[in-house]
Every structure is written in C-alpha cells, then in structure tokens.
Amino acid sequence: MVLAFVGMMLTTASAQIAREQLQTGSDEQLLREWTRVLSDDEFGGRKPMTPYENKTLSYLAGQLEVMGLEPAFNGSWFQPFEMISVTARPAGSGFSVSGKKKAVLRYPDDVIIWTSRATEKIDLKKAEYVFCGFGINAPEYGWNDYDGIDVKGKIVLVMVNDPGFYDSGLFRGRNMTYYGRWTYKFEEAQRQGAAGCLVLHHTAAASYGWHVCVNGHLSDNLGIYNPETRNADELVVRGWLHENGFKKLFLAAGMDVDKALAAAKRPGFKSFALNVKGDVKMNVAYDIQKTHNVGGILRGSGRDGEAIVFCAHWDHLGIGKPDEHGDTIYNGAADNASGMAGALLVAKKFKDLPQPGRDLVFLFPSSEESGLFGSAYYCDHPVVPMAKTVACLNFESIGPAELTRDVVILGGGASDIDNYYVAAAAAQGRHVNFDNDNSDGWFYRSDHYNFVKKGVRAVVLENGRLPIDVSKPNQYPMPVWYHKPCDEYHDDWDLSGTLSNVNLIFSVGLSLSNNVN
Ligand SMILES: [Zn+2]
Structure with missing residues (x-):
C-alpha cells in the first residue's frame, strides 16, 4: 500500500532546484534533466503500487507546482483508483x-x-x-x-x-x-x-x-x-x-x-x-491496491469548457529479472521518462505564453504497461468531459532521436487532426510520413487509444526515419532496449530530434488550443 503522502509531499530542496533550472535551463537541458532524473536507479523502474510510486508522483507533482499549474483533480495532483x-x-x-x-x-x-x-x-x-x-x-x-x-x-x-x-x-x-x-x-x-x-x-x-x-x-x-x-x-x-x-x-x-x-x-x-x-x-x-494518475491543468480563457489532454504514462516495469549484466532495474528512460520530460516541457512552454483558449490538461497515467489502466480510468472519470476533450496528444517513448527530414504518424486518416501535424511539420521544414501499417496492432498499445475509443481525436507520433545527417543512423533501435534493464539514460544521447518532435507537438497543441475546430 502507498498512501500516507498525499498532500504533504514536496520537499523544498528539490522544488528549489527545479525552480532555478526552469528559469535558466534551455529546452534541451530541461528535457535531458527530467529524462535523467525520472529514469535514475533511485526511481526503481517506477512500478505502480511500490514505494517508487510515491517517489515518482512526488517528483511529477513538484515539477507541475513549481511551473505554476493548478492541480487537476479537485485541488489534488493525484487521481487515485484501485487495481485488482x-x-x-x-x-x-x-x-x-x-x-x-x-x-x-x-x-x-x-x-x-x-x-x-x-x-x-x-x-x-x-x-x-x-x-x-x-x-x-x-x-x-x-x-x-x-x-x-x-x-x-x-x-x-x-x-x-x-x-x-x-x-x-x-x-x-x-x-x-x-x-x-x-x-x-x-x-x-x-x-x-x-x-x-x-x-x-x-x-x-x-x-x-x-x-x-x-x-x-x-x-x-x-x-x-x-x-x-x-x-x-x-x-x-x-x-x-x-x-x-x-x-x-x-x-x-x-x-x-x-x-x-x-x-x-x-x-x-x-x-x-x-x-x-x-x-x-x-x-x-x-x-486490491491503490495507485494514482498525476495531473495538472492550465486553465484556458474559454472555448466553452473544452480541453486538450497532453498525456505521458509515468509507470514502467520496476525491478525484475536480471539481464546478462546482472542489472535488475528496468529504468524506462525512453519508455517513458522521455515522454514525461516531453510533456513537462510542453507544459512549461505554455506557461511562458499568454493564457490559451482551451483548457490544457497534463496527464501522467499510472499502469500503462500492464494494460493502459490509468488512462482507461481517467477516460471514465475525466476532469473535462470526453465530449469536450478535443484531442489527446500522447508522448510515448520519444527519446533519444536524431534530426530527421520527416516525422512518422501512425493512425492518420481518421480525423482532421492530421492537418495540424502536417502544418506544424511544414513549419519546421519537415514532412509527415503517414504510416498506415498497423498489422502489429501498435496503434492500440498506448494511452491515447483509450481516448480514441471515446471518440477523441489522437494519432501516434514516432521518430522520423530519414536522418538529416545520413552518417548517423538510428542510434537507439527499439529491439535493443524495449522493456529491458538497458533502457537507461546516457549523457551522450542525441536529443535534437526528440526536441524537434516535442516542439512539433507543442505547436500542434498551440494551434488546437486557439482554433475553433
Ligand atoms: Zn510506454
């Protein structure tokens, strides 16, 4: 069981470090720092319903608070639910x-x-x-x-x-x-x-x-x-x-x-x-045990109570079977510390701008790895009704990545949200590569799909496949690290492509937050 911490958890020291970094750090430094911290061994692979849940929740809520977001759930950063x-x-x-x-x-x-x-x-x-x-x-x-x-x-x-x-x-x-x-x-x-x-x-x-x-x-x-x-x-x-x-x-x-x-x-x-x-x-x-989604909200100026949800699951696989080097901590640096870092960076960028039109919800669901449960619970108990949620922009395993000429979108062709990605990519001098091969069912395997099931527009953004520097092929191929202890952060990670993808999602969010569609 977790639970005594809710409401009294921010340590002043970590909040102050964050505040200073938020003011002085570049976008890339922030992305790096959040990815590094959240995938540190100290977070024990972020398995829900272990002591590491407490630690992860505290850190995320602390970052959202320092940025000046409001708690999303009736004055709380946490949305508790039970798992059997x-x-x-x-x-x-x-x-x-x-x-x-x-x-x-x-x-x-x-x-x-x-x-x-x-x-x-x-x-x-x-x-x-x-x-x-x-x-x-x-x-x-x-x-x-x-x-x-x-x-x-x-x-x-x-x-x-x-x-x-x-x-x-x-x-x-x-x-x-x-x-x-x-x-x-x-x-x-x-x-x-x-x-x-x-x-x-x-x-x-x-x-x-x-x-x-x-x-x-x-x-x-x-x-x-x-x-x-x-x-x-x-x-x-x-x-x-x-x-x-x-x-x-x-x-x-x-x-x-x-x-x-x-x-x-x-x-x-x-x-x-x-x-x-x-x-x-x-x-x-x-x-039966309790776990929690984390969420902060940035209130918009109106748009009839409509919202956009930015989403990045906080959980990973925890401590488990050792790999060939004896490593037992499944750090989940790409999956999904990088996604959380991307969502936090987008929150920070919005906070630096004038008030958006629509409400912006920054949601960090629990228990994605075991079956998309946190986002399923959220979609049945949303802070803004699903009918008023105009899009879900999900961050899943976005780092590291090199700069590319393209960006890959899965699940396109279902709504006009595609146009927002095409326009945002064009503004970066890139093009969208719509990948409609879903024979492996990948489109159904992350949190955005619970939103799609409720009629909310969402696509999956993946790293591009056409590197600008052709001498640098994909340095972090998925089969090597996926759900393994070696999914760890390294200081030499190339985050230039990740940053441009985060900027792309940010500009899609910015257009959506102010447009009428
Ligand atoms: Zn994931």
Whole structure:
C-alpha cells in the first residue's frame, strides 16, 4: 500500500532546484534533466503500487507546482483508483465437459482461465459453450457475430484477430482493427451478457505463441477495481483456449471443427451453440491496491469548457529479472521518462505564453504497461468531459532521436487532426510520413487509444526515419532496449530530434488550443 503522502509531499530542496533550472535551463537541458532524473536507479523502474510510486508522483507533482499549474483533480495532483490482482486455479485438474462424448480441458495446456471479479471462487455450473466466430459486432463493416444468438449466462468461444487477417477484402485487411484485439473480445462478450469468454489462440493471428498467453495469465491478472460493484458486473471468466482445447470441445460435441472455423471467416456466418456443458470451478486469490494518475491543468480563457489532454504514462516495469549484466532495474528512460520530460516541457512552454483558449490538461497515467489502466480510468472519470476533450496528444517513448527530414504518424486518416501535424511539420521544414501499417496492432498499445475509443481525436507520433545527417543512423533501435534493464539514460544521447518532435507537438497543441475546430 502507498498512501500516507498525499498532500504533504514536496520537499523544498528539490522544488528549489527545479525552480532555478526552469528559469535558466534551455529546452534541451530541461528535457535531458527530467529524462535523467525520472529514469535514475533511485526511481526503481517506477512500478505502480511500490514505494517508487510515491517517489515518482512526488517528483511529477513538484515539477507541475513549481511551473505554476493548478492541480487537476479537485485541488489534488493525484487521481487515485484501485487495481485488482487475481490469481486463479482450477479446483480440480481441469474442466470436464460432456456432450455426445466427454472431454477434459487441461489447465494450462488446453485453456488458461482467470477472472476480474473480487471473489474467492468461480463456480459456473453446467456452463454452455457457444462458438461466436470472431466475437465481433461491427456495424460499420456490416458484421455481427452476435446476431440472432442468445449468449446470456453462457461461455462464448471467439477467434483472435479480425476477418481481414484471412481475407484482404474484409475489414482493413492485414491492418488489424481494434475488433481483432483480445481486450475487445472480452468487452463485447460482456456487453452481450455472456458469463465468460475464451479467445481461441492461433500463433500467426495473435502474433505470439501459446506460452505468452500462459505466462501472461498464470498469476497476477490485473484490472481496474470498482469498490461499488466489486467487479460483479464483469465477465465471470476470461481466458485463452489452445487449439487442442477447442478441438476437444468440438469432438465432445460431435461437430466438425474445420468446417466451423472456415465458415466463421466468411461474411454471413451464424454463431451456434456447441451442445456441450461443463462446470467451471476455480479457487481465486485476489489483492486490491491503490495507485494514482498525476495531473495538472492550465486553465484556458474559454472555448466553452473544452480541453486538450497532453498525456505521458509515468509507470514502467520496476525491478525484475536480471539481464546478462546482472542489472535488475528496468529504468524506462525512453519508455517513458522521455515522454514525461516531453510533456513537462510542453507544459512549461505554455506557461511562458499568454493564457490559451482551451483548457490544457497534463496527464501522467499510472499502469500503462500492464494494460493502459490509468488512462482507461481517467477516460471514465475525466476532469473535462470526453465530449469536450478535443484531442489527446500522447508522448510515448520519444527519446533519444536524431534530426530527421520527416516525422512518422501512425493512425492518420481518421480525423482532421492530421492537418495540424502536417502544418506544424511544414513549419519546421519537415514532412509527415503517414504510416498506415498497423498489422502489429501498435496503434492500440498506448494511452491515447483509450481516448480514441471515446471518440477523441489522437494519432501516434514516432521518430522520423530519414536522418538529416545520413552518417548517423538510428542510434537507439527499439529491439535493443524495449522493456529491458538497458533502457537507461546516457549523457551522450542525441536529443535534437526528440526536441524537434516535442516542439512539433507543442505547436500542434498551440494551434488546437486557439482554433475553433
Ligand atoms: Zn510506454
């Protein structure tokens, strides 16, 4: 547990250092300093719900206060919310089902199951299984796997990814839509009133092997905890189903598995019940802890209470498995100390200007790494309503980077926000390289996507790919550092490109803050 610190946490010494640096430091010096401090070993990799949360929150709030922003959350810099961590095990060795024949789904070879409910036992008696294709209800693509089938109280079996993975003429082809993400499958099954949802694993369609599903869900499944409902309004069971488990269910039902899979990939597929039933009994251990988003606000002069949200997750992976050098601290310098530094610099630059038109919210969400939970909580409990939030400008892993002729934008083509980036890049003598290949689902994997789900405009800015000095290729390639202890700050980092990207986001924010669109 964290918590006694809220309200009494600023140490005068660190605040004074910050004040002096803020007055005298160049933009690059500030960017460097914030990145260096927030990724220092002292911050222990900034894992939520550890003592390092306290330290990170104090530092961020201190910087916002010294700059002269207002606390965003009813006079507080912090927005607390609770997280539940769940470990579930079957009461027996697996799950028996019976139809025409009997079968046992073994745990965790055939199926991995957990829950997000605060309960000590899962006890679904004689649960019925329904095969719902991709489990997608997408009116804009004329596709509804839940059409004409009652799944209330039943367990739905759904395929990962979307129809475009198998047929380039459907959906957006290999460019996976959000309907393909496993998180969507659970959300939709819950909306349909199902008791459970098991996602059928497929290595190519998921882009990772079965071991990833097992390792990711054997213990400590995280979710946002609602103390009023104790999450009793959520699915009873969530899980992944191995292809062998899926085949076992079809064998027990006396049905043709290949025919079903082929039919489900074509338009007009009708979901059907499997005519197998079985108890799902599990013992559950859970733990509830509090974490916090951090936020400051710069009030605008009007614009009907509208706001722009600048966003940079503060959390990273903490202290964990040692790398080959014995380093155990996952510092998260690029991911996402650099993003926080960028957001802080934009806040400072706005503070140095006359009052903006729209309100500017500077949001530092918790628990991004474990599933975008802090931003999801914020979007359900925003300080300015989502309908009045005109854009989200997210800073994710922006440093280091060399100067480039271009800047890469993911997720363009969805709104007129693209024009703001094109204009801001042109003013820097650069051009926007719109990258619409989202086959790896990257566009859905940072905080801005929770805003997009609520209808707020957002794109992802990535470092450019065309260095001005061609003798200096990308010095910090992502596969080398991504989610590893070696994601550490170095004084020789080239932040010139990072700074120009921050300036670009700042000028997009400046136009948005004063324009009517
Ligand atoms: Zn990140």
